[in-house]
Amino acid sequence: MNVTDILTDALSRSTEVCRQVLDGLDPATANTAPAPGTNSISWLVWHTARQQDAQIAALAGTEQVWFTGGWCDRFGLDLPADSMGYGHSAEEAARVRVDDVGLLLGYLEDAARASADYVAGLTEADLDEVIDREWDPPVTRGVRLVSIADDAAQHAGQAAYLRGFPAS
DSSP states (O other), rough: OOHHHHHHHHHHHEEEEEEHHHTTOOHHHHHOOTTTTTTOOHHHHHHHHHHHHHHHHHHHHHHHHHHTTTTHHHOOOOTTTOOOOOTTTTHHHHHHHOHHHHHHHHHHHHHHHHHHHHHHHHOHHHHHHHTTTTSSSSEEHHHHHHHHHHHHHHHHHHHHHHHHHHHH
């Protein structure tokens, strides 16, 4: 197994967790935050896809599938078109609502496919390239990809935790 295989696997795991979370889930449950000021499953899965999509597109120098796949229009969120969840207030996070959880899954899978396609074309030299000198130490492409996978894993895990909550 090479490094790009490992990164592809790491990135795909959050998609699989979210797929399980969304399986048979009704929109009301997906859209409900467990307590005031917390995130719903809808927001968590949406953000998992958005952060991956936006960051991979930036690394690849391509457009986000959020736009090219028409997902922004299909979601029709009352948020700026380029919103991805970072820095959202509780009120902004609550605006991420869906009438069909299939929409969340479709976007997540589209973003995951774009990520896998991007990673498949990378070389070890690409992974070692410094892409952000604003940090100490500077961030390489490989480190950024690990960060993307880690963020996705954390939010997918939060969604799985919420899905396991008993109904109140």
